[in-house]
Amino acid sequence: MARITFVALDGSAKSYDAAEGVSLMRCAVDNDVPGIVAECGGACACATCQVLIAPDWLDRLPVAGPNEASMIDEDSGERGMVRRLSCQIEVTPELDGLVVHVPSSQY
Amino acid sequence: MSIAFATPVIPDHVPENLIRPFPFVFGTITEADPFNEWVPEVHKGPDIFWTPHAYPGGTPAWIVRRTQDLRDLYFDTENFSSKDFSPYSKMIGDTWTNLPVEIDPPKHAMYRAFVNPIFTPKAMAALEEKIRSYAVEYIEAFRAKGECEYMKDFAFEFPIKVFLELMGLPLSLTPQFLEWETGLLHEPDMGKMAAAARSVVDYLRGEIEDRRKNPTGDIISYAVQAQIDGGRKLDDDELVGFCFNLFIGGLDTVSTNMGGQFAHLATHPEDQARLRANPEMIPTAIDEMMRAYAAVTTFRTCTREVEFKGVRMMPGDKVAVCTTLGGRDPEEYDRANDVIIDRKPKHVSFGYGPHLCVGMHLARREMRIAMEEFLARIPAFTLKPGHTLRRHLGMIQPVELPLVWQA
Structure with missing residues (x-):
């Protein structure tokens, strides 16, 4: 179990307990976090579950695979954070306290 | 129906009920309204059933009608392979x-x-003005x-033009491609x-051979130069498969969905007026119409004996992934047969x-621009009086869509 905080575009934050092994995308969608679309259902195919994560968390996340990397523009970071596909990040105990920001657009 | 199919052989594992x-x-054409007349009838039947003539060429397939079952099927790539879902390579003896x-x-x-970078939102955004200029050209004509005959005068050729542009092919090929x-x-x-x-x-x-010798900035050139699998280039079969798939x-x-959307707008003046007055609603409305007039059926092939949602399937069985049914599953969508343009469905x-x-x-960009420009430039339109809409089946598409307005 890890406590994950989602920050909406308007700055409002909500936190949820996510079970280990569940993806950040699933946690967001199950809790109706606005702005996380996840059109393909979590198969690394649509790039509509993008989130922004602060750089100091990156070493605790799995490295983006080639398929994920092929869908994210290198210069698409926002507010000093990097974009990732939330379906490709499984919750681990190490991610307890992670803060995830919803990007300005999925498209 | 004029086509005679071979009498189906019913495999032993298919229960009679x-x-x-x-x-x-x-490949057939109907004057019925398949979305509103046939789909609700199918949804009264079993969740999964077997039918003798669903696959191209009139051969059998299982039909899965529930949206959630389709989602599960899409993810079960071990039991249900996408290989050979279309017949083209085999039918011409290719590999x-x-x-x-x-x-x-x-x-x-x-x-x-390898394909994703070509189609990212950012790459497609760069095409916005080009796509818009093609749309405007057709509408102004x-x-x-x-x-107009919406299919012939706009919907068929418009996406071909965009495609030719992307592929680096001459626009004069439009009629040949059609x-x-x-x-x-x-x-x-x-x-x-x-x-x-x-x-x-x-x-x-x-064209592939040509781009090997004379690479440009188009998609075929990208493909012949791309490296996959730790550094090798795509071979001939891979390049043909990639280009044919595009x-x-x-x-x-795209033509088909545009046709479905404009058939709806022509027969639902209230939705048409609402979108003309509120063009910012167009993207949401398009997704709702994509749900209600879903046109595409793809297929999977069962790879091993499997029980899927209580139905036993055997290796080689074809399974139809009919989004037309999935878009109107009454257990997935409230008032599934009503088009509610601000519904925002997950389809x-x-x-x-x-x-x-x-x-x-x-595709979303092409459909949005087509609707934005048409509604901005053409006043209230209807289906030509007396016209009975006929649709192709397989890919469910209006054969003709004659529209009239006060010029």
Whole structure:
């Protein structure tokens, strides 16, 4: 179990307990976090579950695979954070306290 | 129905109570309204059933009608393979595979990573003005006439132009591409379908050869130069499969959805007026119409004996992934047969799972621009009085869509 905080575009934050092994995308969608679309259902195919994560968390996340990397523009970071596909990040105990920001657009 | 199919041989594992007729026969034309007359009837039947003539060429397939079951099917790539879901390569004796769409995971991800960068939202945004100029050109050509045949005068050619632009091919090929596309997707005669496939493949091979020698900035050049699999180039079969897949996926599907959307607007003046007054609602309305008029059926092939949702299937069984049914499942959507343009549905009309339409961002852009420009330039329009809408089945598409307005 890890406590994950989602920050909406308007700055409002909500936190949820996510079970280990569940993806950040699933946690967001199950809790109706606005702005996380996840059109393909979590198969690394649509790039509509993008989130922004602060750089100091990156070493605790799995490295983006080639398929994920092929869908994210290198210069698409926002507010000093990097974009990732939330379906490709499984919750681990190490991610307890992670803060995830919803990007300005999925498209 | 004029086509005679061979009497089906019913396999032993198919229980008699799951054998049902299914009127959506590939390559035929109907005057019925398949969305509102047939789909609700199918949804009164079993969740999964077997029907003798669903696959192109009039051969059997299982039909899965529930949205959630379709989602599960899309993800179950171990039991249900996408290989050979379309008949074209085999019917002309070739060995290429449509890719990435007919490649199963895990190999699929390698091809998808190669294709994705071409179709990112950012790459497609760069095409916005070009796409808009094509749309405007078609609309302005008929605006003053007070009428158009929406399919012939706009919907068929518009996505072909965008495609030719992306592929670096001359726009003068538009009529030729349309003829081939019709042969591949709306031709009940297998011989004619094969001839169209042969022509397309021969043409693509020539262009691939040309880009090897004279690379430009187009997609074919990108493909011949790309490196996959830790540094090798795509071989001939992979290049043909990639190009053919763009051809088959990128042209007719957009035309078809545009046709479905404008057939709706022509017959629902209140929705038409609302979108004309509120063009910012167009993207949401398009997704709702994509749900309600989902046109595409793809197929999977069962790889091993499996029990799927209580139904036993055997290796080689075809399973139809009919988004037309999935879009109107009454257990998934309230008032499933009503078009509610601000519904914001989660639909499976672009597919779901790893094979979700790679050209989705381009398709949405083309459909949005077509609707924005048409509604901005053409006043209230209706279906031409006295016209009975006929639709192709397989890919459910208006045969003609004559529209009239006060010029």
